[in-house]
Amino acid sequence: MVDILALLLCGTLASCDDLLEICDYGRARLAFLRAELGLSFANSIPSEDTLERLLKRLNPTELEQTLRACAGSLARWQLCVDGKEHRATTPAGQRHALVRTVSVWLADAHLSFGQAQIGAKTNEKTAIPALLDVAGSIVTIDAIACQPDIVGKVVERGADYVIALKKNAKTLYEQASEHLLARSVHLPTWRSVYKGHGGGEQRTVRICQDLALLEACADWPGLRTLVLVETERHTRQGVARTQRFYLSSLTDHDPAVYARLVRGHWAVENQLHWQLDLTFKEDQSRLRTGHAALNTNILRQTALYLLAQDPKPISLNRKRKQAAYDNEYLRRLLQNA
Numbered sequence: 001m002v003d004i005l006a007l008l009l010c011g012t013l014a015s016c017d018d019l020l021e022i023c024d025y026g027r028a029r030l031a032f033l034r035a036e037l038g039l040s041f042a043n044s045i046p047s048e049d050t051l052e053r054l055l056k057r058l059n060p061t062e063l064e065q066t067l068r069a070c071a072g073s074l075a076r077w078q079l080c081v082d083g084k085e086h087r088a089t090t091p092a093g094q095r096h097a098l099v100r101t102v103s104v105w106l107a108d109a110h111l112s113f114g115q116a117q118i119g120a121k122t123n124e125k126t127a128i129p130a131l132l133d134v135a136g137s138i139v140t141i142d143a144i145a146c147q148p149d150i151v152g153k154v155v156e157r158g159a160d161y162v163i164a165l166k167k168n169a170k171t172l173y174e175q176a177s178e179h180l181l182a183r184s185v186h187l188p189t190w191r192s193v194y195k196g197h198g199g200g201e202q203r204t205v206r207i208c209q210d211l212a213l214l215e216a217c218a219d220w221p222g223l224r225t226l227v228l229v230e231t232e233r234h235t236r237q238g239v240a241r242t243q244r245f246y247l248s249s250l251t252d253h254d255p256a257v258y259a260r261l262v263r264g265h266w267a268v269e270n271q272l273h274w275q276l277d278l279t280f281k282e283d284q285s286r287l288r289t290g291h292a293a294l295n296t297n298i299l300r301q302t303a304l305y306l307l308a309q310d311p312k313p314i315s316l317n318r319k320r321k322q323a324a325y326d327n328e329y330l331r332r333l334l335q336n337a
Contacts (some may be wrong), residue, residue, distance in 0.1 A: 003039045004046060004054055008296075010037075012303040013333055014324035015279040015317075019048045026325070032327045033050070037334075056290025060298060078261060078270035079134055079159075080105045081141045085274070089288045101297055104134075107267035110308035112301035133157040140265040143168065146247070148219050155222040155249060157245045162227070165245040172216040177245055180208055180228040187228075190255035199235040206230075209251065222249035227258045276300055279316045282330040309336040 010033070013024030020218040026045035033039045059267065083102045103112050135158035141150075143166035154161045167173050180187070187206040194201045206228045212218045227246035232239065246262060278302045287293045307319045310333060314322075323330040 003041055003055070004051065006037065007033065007041075007045070008299055009302060010330060010334075011214045012280070012299050013306060013320060013330060015244045015320040018285065019051045019133055022051065023048050029327070036327065036331065052287070052292060054288070055292040058295055060291050060294045063113060075128065077106055077108065077137045077140050078264050079137045080107055080265045081139060081145065081236045082265075082268040082273070083144070084273050089286060089293070090313075101294060103268065103272060103297075103301070105268040105272045106214075107184075107264055107271060109305075110300075112272065138162065138261060139142075140261055142265070147252065148221065151247070151249075152221040160249045161222070162246055162248045162250065162258065162265075165226075165247050167301075172214075172247075173245070175214045176226050176247075177243075179214055180206065180226055180245065181243075184209060184228060188191060188253065188255050190259050192259070199233065202262075203235070203259070204230040204232075205262070206257045207255045207258055208255075209253070215289050220247060223247055224249055225258070225260070227255075229262055235304045272301070272304070275304055275316060279320070280304070306333045306336050309333075 007026050008022060010029075011025045014021045014025055015027075016025050023045055030041065030045060034041060038252075065198050081102065081104050083100060085100045105112055137159045139154050139159050139161045141161070143164040145151075146163055146165055146169050151161060151163065165173055165176060184206055187208050190205045192203050193205075204332065208226045208228075209224060211226065213224065217223050225248040227248060229244045229246065231244075233240045233241075244262075246258070248258065250257065252258070276297070280303070282297065282300060285293070285296065287296055303320075304316070307316050310319060312319065319333075323333055
């Protein structure tokens with residue numbers, strides 16, 4: 001099994017996007033795999049069907065252990081939790097894909113801390129609690145997790161949170177938005193301005209930690225701070241303004257702290273989901289039975305982490321191509337594990 005897992009990881013690093021390509025890579029690099037990496041492959045490279053059977057049956061938790069070991073202590077890490085649909089598994093006429101996963105992303109380390117597959121008739125919020133082994137960290141989640149029970153689990157496990165507040169939490173949303181907007185000019189404020197690409201953006205973050213008058217806050221474990229993020233974007237088409245609200249258990253008095261965490265949450269989209277789809281072509285994968293989809297997702301995220309550790313200032317696509325034709329470069333990538 002070790003030989004096959006090593007082959008899957010090497011092939012994923014070396015620009016292979018499906019199991020057939022990994023088999024082709026293994027046959028072309030069999031001498032290297034045996035002599036330089038110490039893999040046996042006594043019966044030569046296994047078939048595509050053999051690889052798929054292993055991925056279907058392998059417990060994903062076993063693959064995740066290496067990733068968790070790489071993370072070390074999670075104290076004060078920002079963990080971005082977000083879901084993703086594997087579009088190629090969407091049946092004709094259906095809205096949602098058959099394969100959907102939730103990932104926990106350590107943006108600063110370019111490392112995925114955990115993955116879970118979402119059940120067929122559920123959504124992200126049912127899978128999130130299984131991933132919250134997060135003591136000492138700061139968890140950021142979008143509005144799908146804006147529920148007192150999920151917030152409670154984060155607090156119970158020794159972590160802090162910053163969670164988007166949307167209108168699905170009707171009472172708290174009404175009270176919090178009215179409270180923040182009525183006092184906005186008197187609240188601690190952080191502001192940034194960005195100009196470029198024919199436009200500009202001004203982002204203003206305000207925080208309020210005086211929650212005594214908000215009855216709905218009592219139902220939300222650990223809630224200490226309300227956050228208002230106002231964005232004004234100037235483009236050739238005009239000006240667009242948005243207001244977003246967040247809940248947090250943090251007690252920092254500097255609004256810049258919350259601005260960094262809110263902005264940092266979108267790293268899970270830009271650094272993880274976008275790279276999986278564009279660099280690793282995950283949206284084109286049709287694996288859907290057993291644990292195959294989740295296990296290949298873990299392998300891709302492991303490869304993404306190893307590629308990100310290489311300081312060479314070239315794109316991930318170029319790094320993968322170099323790993324395909326340069327055995328020494330591939331060996332250096334594997335040493336980052």
